[in-house]
Amino acid sequence: MFIPALKTRTFYDWFTPLDGCHRCGYPYVREPGYWLVPVWIIGFGNSTACGAVAALIAHYCFNLDLIWVTIVGSATTGIVAFLFARHAKALFLALDLYFDPED
Ligand SMILES: [Zn+2]
Numbered sequence: 001m002f003i004p005a006l007k008t009r010t011f012y013d014w015f016t017p018l019d020g021c022h023r024c025g026y027p028y029v030r031e032p033g034y035w036l037v038p039v040w041i042i043g044f045g046n047s048t049a050c051g052a053v054a055a056l057i058a059h060y061c062f063n064l065d066l067i068w069v070t071i072v073g074s075a076t077t078g079i080v081a082f083l084f085a086r087h088a089k090a091l092f093l094a095l096d097l098y099f100d101p102e103d
Contacts, residue, residue, distance in 0.1 A: 014085065014086055015085055015086070017029070017035070017086075017089055026097075026102070028093060030096070030102075035089055035092075037092055038088040038089045038091065038092030038093075039085070039088065039089070042088040042091060042092055043081060043084055043085055043088035043089075044081070046080065046084055046088065047077045047078075047080040047081035047084060048077055050076055050077065050080040051073040051074065051076045051077030051080065052073065054072050054073055054076035055069050055070070055072055055073030055076075058072040058073070
């Protein structure tokens with residue numbers, strides 16, 4: 001059974017998931033490379049989609065120059081990627097648990 005270690009949460013923990021659920025002991029990492037899908041497909045796909053939408057809005061709604069459209073799109077991509085990193089892993093973990101429950 002997973003026994004949680006008592007420690008304080010830090011900024012580093014935003015990108016590093018816990019070892020498992022502190023209530024039921026469910027391990028979060030099932031196999032090596034487990035976080036590859038949530039980081040690259042869910043996190044990167046979501047952040048680039050949000051950046052593209054922000055760039056399109058900046059271009060078509062605000063008529064900004066190309067340099068500002070690029071800056072708005074890039075900044076939005078970076079900010080969303082940072083804020084969504086932890087939630088992409090949680091979303092993938094929930095989907096994986098729903099479609100492939102452990103015994
Ligand atoms: Zn649990």
